[in-house]
Amino acid sequence: MIQIENLNFRYSKRTKLFDGLNLSMDSGLIYGLLGRNGAGKTTLLKIMSGMLFPKDGICRVLGYESSKRHPAMLSDIFFVPEEFYAPALTIRQYVDIYAPFYPEFSHEQFDTYMDELQLSKEYHFKSLSLGQKKKAVLGFALAANTRILILDEPTNGLDIPSKTQFRRMVASTATEDRCIIISTHQVRDIDKLIDAVIILDNSKVVLNHTVESITEKLSFKTIGETTGEELYIEESIAGYQTITSNTGDETTQINLELLFNATMANQQAIRNIFN
Numbered sequence: 013m014i015q016i017e018n019l020n021f022r023y024s025k026r027t028k029l030f031d032g033l034n035l036s037m038d039s040g041l042i043y044g045l046l047g048r049n050g051a052g053k054t055t056l057l058k059i060m061s062g063m064l065f066p067k068d069g070i071c072r073v074l075g076y077e078s079s080k081r082h083p084a085m086l087s088d089i090f091f092v093p094e095e096f097y098a099p100a101l102t103i104r105q106y107v108d109i110y111a112p113f114y115p116e117f118s119h120e121q122f123d124t125y126m127d128e129l130q131l132s133k134e135y136h137f138k139s140l141s142l143g144q145k146k147k148a149v150l151g152f153a154l155a156a157n158t159r160i161l162i163l164d165e166p167t168n169g170l171d172i173p174s175k176t177q178f179r180r181m182v183a184s185t186a187t188e189d190r191c192i193i194i195s196t197h198q199v200r201d202i203d204k205l206i207d208a209v210i211i212l213d214n215s216k217v218v219l220n221h222t223v224e225s226i227t228e229k230l231s232f233k234t235i236g237e238t239t240g241e242e243l244y245i246e247e248s249i250a251g252y253q254t255i256t257s258n259t260g261d262e263t264t265q266i267n268l269e270l271l272f273n274a275t276m277a278n279q280q281a282i283r284n285i286f287n
Contacts, residue, residue, distance in 0.1 A: 013039045013160060013191045014060060019069035021055065029055055031215050033069070039159070040188040041222070044202050045195040046272050047212035053195045054094070056212070057162050060193075061091040074159060087114055090158045092149055094165035098140070103148050104133035116157035125151035128177055142169040150178060154185050161185075161192045167201040179205050199268035209268065211275050218279050221286060223266050229285050231258040232267040243281055244274035257285065 014037040021030040029052045037043060047053045058064040059071050062081040071078045076085040099106060103126070111117040126133060129147045137145060146169045153161060163182075167175050183205060186192060194202055209226060211219040230243070236251045244255040253267065255274050275282045 013037055013074060015070070015072045017070045019059070019071055020067045021052075021059065021064070022067060029215060030066075033215065033217065035210070035217050035220065037191055037193065037210075039191050040186075041207040042182065042186055042192040042194065042205060043208045043210055044199070044206035044268065045193055045210045045212070046197075046199065046268070048276070051212040052215065053212060054164055057091065057164055057193065057195060060160075061089060061162060062086065063091070088158045089160040089162070090114070090153045090156045091162040092153045092164065092166060094168060096145075096149060098137040098145055100136075100138060102134055102136050103131065106137065106148075107133065107152065110152070111156075114156040114158060118155050118157060121157070122151055122155035125155060125181060128181070129174070143171060143174060146170060147174060150181070154181055157185070159190050161190065163192070163194045165196050165198070166194060167196065167198050175201050199272065203266060203268040206268075209266075209271065211272060213276065213279065219271075219275055219282065219286070225286075226271070227258070227263050227266055229258055230271070231256045231262060232264045232270060243285075244270065244277060246270060246273065 014035070016033055016035040019030050019033040022028040045053050055064060059066055060073055060078055062078040062085065065079040074085050074088055076082040078085065101109070107119070107122060111119070129151060131144060131148055131151070135144070137148070140148065146166070150166060153163070167178060170178060179201070182192065194206065196202060206223060208222045209219060210217060232255055234248065234251050234253050238245060238252055238254070242254040242256050246253045253270055255270055
Protein backbone atom coordinates (compact mmCIF):
# COMPACT_ATOMS: atom_id res chain seq x y z
CA MET A 13 0.00 0.00 0.00
CA ILE A 14 2.92 2.33 0.75
CA GLN A 15 6.29 2.01 -0.98
CA ILE A 16 9.16 4.38 -0.28
CA GLU A 17 12.39 4.08 -2.27
CA ASN A 18 15.63 6.05 -1.85
CA LEU A 19 13.78 8.99 -0.35
CA ASN A 20 15.72 12.13 0.52
CA PHE A 21 14.28 15.03 2.46
CA ARG A 22 15.75 18.12 4.07
CA TYR A 23 14.35 21.29 5.61
CA SER A 24 17.50 23.22 4.74
CA LYS A 25 20.95 22.63 3.27
CA ARG A 26 22.27 22.01 6.77
CA THR A 27 19.40 19.85 7.98
CA LYS A 28 19.14 16.54 6.13
CA LEU A 29 16.43 14.40 7.69
CA PHE A 30 16.17 11.40 5.34
CA ASP A 31 18.95 10.13 3.11
CA GLY A 32 18.09 7.13 0.96
CA LEU A 33 15.16 5.99 3.12
CA ASN A 34 13.47 2.73 2.07
CA LEU A 35 10.26 1.45 3.61
CA SER A 36 7.27 -0.68 2.62
CA MET A 37 3.97 -1.03 4.45
CA ASP A 38 1.27 -3.57 3.64
CA SER A 39 -2.49 -3.78 3.97
CA GLY A 40 -4.11 -5.70 6.81
CA LEU A 41 -1.71 -4.41 9.47
CA ILE A 42 -1.71 -1.83 12.26
CA TYR A 43 1.79 -0.32 12.41
CA GLY A 44 3.40 1.30 15.43
CA LEU A 45 5.89 3.97 14.29
CA LEU A 46 8.50 4.73 16.96
CA GLY A 47 11.53 7.01 17.14
CA ARG A 48 13.31 9.59 19.24
CA ASN A 49 12.27 13.23 19.18
CA GLY A 50 13.46 14.66 15.87
CA ALA A 51 13.78 11.27 14.18
CA GLY A 52 11.37 12.40 11.47
CA LYS A 53 8.22 10.47 12.32
CA THR A 54 5.81 13.36 11.72
CA THR A 55 7.71 14.47 8.62
CA LEU A 56 7.47 10.95 7.20
CA LEU A 57 3.73 10.84 7.87
CA LYS A 58 3.28 14.19 6.12
CA ILE A 59 5.25 12.96 3.11
CA MET A 60 2.98 9.90 2.91
CA SER A 61 -0.05 12.18 3.12
CA GLY A 62 1.18 14.50 0.36
CA MET A 63 1.63 17.42 2.75
CA LEU A 64 5.42 17.53 2.29
CA PHE A 65 7.41 16.66 -0.82
CA PRO A 66 10.67 14.69 -0.95
CA LYS A 67 13.72 16.20 -2.61
CA ASP A 68 14.56 12.90 -4.32
CA GLY A 69 13.20 9.38 -4.36
CA ILE A 70 9.70 8.01 -4.54
CA CYS A 71 6.84 7.71 -2.09
CA ARG A 72 3.97 5.73 -3.61
CA VAL A 73 0.70 5.51 -1.72
CA LEU A 74 -2.06 3.30 -3.14
CA GLY A 75 -0.13 3.29 -6.41
CA TYR A 76 0.12 7.10 -6.65
CA GLU A 77 3.08 9.36 -6.00
CA SER A 78 2.06 11.10 -2.80
CA SER A 79 3.56 14.42 -3.92
CA LYS A 80 1.15 14.52 -6.89
CA ARG A 81 -1.79 14.66 -4.46
CA HIS A 82 -4.06 12.70 -6.78
CA PRO A 83 -7.73 13.05 -5.75
CA ALA A 84 -8.16 9.25 -5.71
CA MET A 85 -5.35 9.01 -3.16
CA LEU A 86 -6.52 11.93 -1.03
CA SER A 87 -10.04 10.49 -0.78
CA ASP A 88 -8.66 7.19 0.49
CA ILE A 89 -6.20 8.43 3.12
CA PHE A 90 -6.90 10.25 6.38
CA PHE A 91 -4.24 11.88 8.55
CA VAL A 92 -4.95 12.93 12.14
CA PRO A 93 -2.07 15.19 13.28
CA GLU A 94 -0.97 15.56 16.88
CA GLU A 95 -2.05 19.21 16.85
CA PHE A 96 -4.88 20.36 14.64
CA TYR A 97 -6.85 23.48 13.92
CA ALA A 98 -10.23 23.57 15.66
CA PRO A 99 -12.72 24.97 13.13
CA ALA A 100 -15.42 27.44 14.14
CA LEU A 101 -18.06 24.77 13.53
CA THR A 102 -20.23 22.33 15.39
CA ILE A 103 -19.37 18.66 15.02
CA ARG A 104 -22.45 18.24 12.82
CA GLN A 105 -21.33 21.08 10.52
CA TYR A 106 -17.83 19.60 10.35
CA VAL A 107 -19.26 16.26 9.20
CA ASP A 108 -21.60 17.91 6.67
CA ILE A 109 -18.68 19.81 5.09
CA TYR A 110 -15.93 17.18 5.09
CA ALA A 111 -17.66 13.78 4.88
CA PRO A 112 -18.46 14.15 1.14
CA PHE A 113 -14.71 14.09 0.38
CA TYR A 114 -14.57 10.46 1.61
CA PRO A 115 -16.76 8.11 -0.48
CA GLU A 116 -16.81 5.37 2.18
CA PHE A 117 -17.73 7.65 5.08
CA SER A 118 -20.38 6.03 7.31
CA HIS A 119 -22.74 8.40 9.14
CA GLU A 120 -24.16 5.48 11.08
CA GLN A 121 -20.69 4.47 12.21
CA PHE A 122 -19.85 8.05 13.20
CA ASP A 123 -23.05 8.34 15.24
CA THR A 124 -22.12 5.15 17.08
CA TYR A 125 -18.70 6.57 17.91
CA MET A 126 -20.21 9.82 19.18
CA ASP A 127 -22.49 7.85 21.50
CA GLU A 128 -19.58 5.74 22.77
CA LEU A 129 -17.45 8.83 23.34
CA GLN A 130 -20.33 10.76 24.92
CA LEU A 131 -20.20 13.61 22.45
CA SER A 132 -23.13 15.43 20.85
CA LYS A 133 -22.93 16.49 17.23
CA GLU A 134 -24.35 19.83 18.37
CA TYR A 135 -21.21 20.57 20.41
CA HIS A 136 -19.10 23.43 19.02
CA PHE A 137 -15.40 22.68 18.51
CA LYS A 138 -14.42 25.95 20.17
CA SER A 139 -16.15 24.88 23.39
CA LEU A 140 -14.52 21.45 23.57
CA SER A 141 -11.51 20.43 25.63
CA LEU A 142 -8.41 19.09 23.88
CA GLY A 143 -9.44 15.53 24.66
CA GLN A 144 -12.98 16.06 23.35
CA LYS A 145 -11.71 17.66 20.13
CA LYS A 146 -9.37 14.72 19.60
CA LYS A 147 -12.15 12.21 20.21
CA ALA A 148 -14.41 13.95 17.68
CA VAL A 149 -11.71 13.98 15.00
CA LEU A 150 -10.70 10.37 15.73
CA GLY A 151 -14.34 9.33 15.40
CA PHE A 152 -14.54 11.09 12.03
CA ALA A 153 -11.25 9.53 10.88
CA LEU A 154 -12.41 6.01 11.69
CA ALA A 155 -15.84 6.56 10.12
CA ALA A 156 -14.19 7.81 6.91
CA ASN A 157 -13.16 4.18 6.25
CA THR A 158 -10.17 5.16 4.15
CA ARG A 159 -7.81 2.37 3.16
CA ILE A 160 -4.95 4.25 4.83
CA LEU A 161 -5.40 5.84 8.26
CA ILE A 162 -2.51 7.77 9.81
CA LEU A 163 -2.62 8.79 13.47
CA ASP A 164 0.10 11.00 14.99
CA GLU A 165 0.14 10.80 18.81
CA PRO A 166 -3.58 9.94 18.90
CA THR A 167 -3.77 9.28 22.66
CA ASN A 168 -2.34 12.65 23.72
CA GLY A 169 -5.06 14.49 25.60
CA LEU A 170 -7.18 11.39 26.19
CA ASP A 171 -8.01 10.17 29.69
CA ILE A 172 -7.62 6.51 30.65
CA PRO A 173 -11.19 5.40 29.76
CA SER A 174 -10.93 7.22 26.41
CA LYS A 175 -7.67 5.45 25.62
CA THR A 176 -9.40 2.12 26.18
CA GLN A 177 -12.24 3.21 23.87
CA PHE A 178 -9.71 4.36 21.28
CA ARG A 179 -7.98 0.98 21.20
CA ARG A 180 -11.29 -0.85 20.89
CA MET A 181 -12.52 1.43 18.11
CA VAL A 182 -9.31 1.12 16.09
CA ALA A 183 -9.24 -2.65 16.48
CA SER A 184 -12.86 -2.89 15.31
CA THR A 185 -12.11 -1.01 12.06
CA ALA A 186 -8.99 -2.96 11.09
CA THR A 187 -9.58 -4.97 7.91
CA GLU A 188 -7.50 -6.93 5.45
CA ASP A 189 -7.53 -4.10 2.90
CA ARG A 190 -6.71 -1.31 5.36
CA CYS A 191 -3.36 -0.03 6.63
CA ILE A 192 -3.32 1.87 9.94
CA ILE A 193 -0.21 3.74 11.09
CA ILE A 194 0.09 4.99 14.66
CA SER A 195 3.06 7.19 15.57
CA THR A 196 3.48 7.65 19.30
CA HIS A 197 5.76 8.04 22.29
CA GLN A 198 3.03 6.55 24.49
CA VAL A 199 4.00 3.00 23.59
CA ARG A 200 2.07 1.40 26.43
CA ASP A 201 -1.14 2.72 24.87
CA ILE A 202 -0.66 0.61 21.73
CA ASP A 203 1.50 -2.41 22.62
CA LYS A 204 -1.52 -4.76 22.54
CA LEU A 205 -3.05 -3.11 19.48
CA ILE A 206 -0.37 -3.11 16.79
CA ASP A 207 0.58 -5.88 14.37
CA ALA A 208 3.97 -4.51 13.27
CA VAL A 209 6.71 -2.21 14.57
CA ILE A 210 8.76 0.36 12.66
CA ILE A 211 11.61 2.13 14.43
CA LEU A 212 13.32 5.17 12.89
CA ASP A 213 16.74 6.42 13.94
CA ASN A 214 19.46 8.50 12.28
CA SER A 215 17.40 8.92 9.09
CA LYS A 216 17.06 5.17 8.65
CA VAL A 217 14.56 2.42 9.33
CA VAL A 218 16.36 0.26 11.88
CA LEU A 219 13.48 -2.16 12.48
CA ASN A 220 10.40 -3.08 10.43
CA HIS A 221 8.87 -6.39 11.47
CA THR A 222 5.58 -7.84 12.55
CA VAL A 223 4.95 -8.47 16.23
CA GLU A 224 4.70 -12.17 15.42
CA SER A 225 8.18 -12.27 13.88
CA ILE A 226 9.62 -10.21 16.76
CA THR A 227 8.23 -12.56 19.43
CA GLU A 228 9.44 -15.56 17.43
CA LYS A 229 12.99 -14.20 17.66
CA LEU A 230 12.93 -12.43 21.03
CA SER A 231 11.67 -13.24 24.51
CA PHE A 232 10.46 -10.50 26.88
CA LYS A 233 10.55 -11.43 30.58
CA THR A 234 10.83 -10.00 34.07
CA ILE A 235 13.24 -12.07 36.17
CA GLY A 236 14.71 -11.96 39.67
CA GLU A 237 18.33 -12.54 38.69
CA THR A 238 20.21 -12.03 35.45
CA THR A 239 21.92 -14.92 33.69
CA GLY A 240 24.39 -13.15 31.42
CA GLU A 241 22.49 -14.28 28.32
CA GLU A 242 20.33 -11.17 28.10
CA LEU A 243 20.48 -8.91 25.05
CA TYR A 244 19.12 -6.00 27.07
CA ILE A 245 18.29 -5.39 30.74
CA GLU A 246 16.40 -2.71 32.64
CA GLU A 247 16.03 -2.80 36.41
CA SER A 248 12.52 -2.31 37.76
CA ILE A 249 10.64 -2.63 41.06
CA ALA A 250 9.49 -6.12 40.05
CA GLY A 251 12.99 -7.26 39.13
CA TYR A 252 14.89 -7.13 35.85
CA GLN A 253 13.02 -6.52 32.60
CA THR A 254 14.93 -8.42 29.95
CA ILE A 255 15.11 -9.26 26.28
CA THR A 256 16.76 -12.52 25.28
CA SER A 257 16.94 -14.56 22.11
CA ASN A 258 13.95 -16.88 21.88
CA THR A 259 15.62 -20.25 21.52
CA GLY A 260 12.49 -22.34 22.09
CA ASP A 261 8.84 -22.39 21.13
CA GLU A 262 7.80 -19.99 23.90
CA THR A 263 5.89 -16.86 22.90
CA THR A 264 5.92 -13.86 25.22
CA GLN A 265 4.04 -10.56 25.16
CA ILE A 266 6.01 -7.85 23.36
CA ASN A 267 7.22 -4.95 25.50
CA LEU A 268 7.44 -2.03 23.05
CA GLU A 269 9.20 0.32 25.43
CA LEU A 270 11.84 -2.28 26.21
CA LEU A 271 12.26 -3.16 22.53
CA PHE A 272 12.67 0.49 21.58
CA ASN A 273 15.25 1.13 24.32
CA ALA A 274 17.14 -2.02 23.37
CA THR A 275 17.21 -1.00 19.71
CA MET A 276 18.49 2.47 20.56
CA ALA A 277 21.17 1.02 22.87
CA ASN A 278 22.45 -1.66 20.50
CA GLN A 279 21.04 -1.45 17.00
CA GLN A 280 23.53 -3.87 15.49
CA ALA A 281 22.72 -6.66 17.92
CA ILE A 282 19.01 -6.33 17.25
CA ARG A 283 19.56 -6.12 13.49
CA ASN A 284 21.73 -9.23 13.50
CA ILE A 285 18.90 -11.24 15.03
CA PHE A 286 16.55 -10.40 12.17
CA ASN A 287 19.06 -10.76 9.32
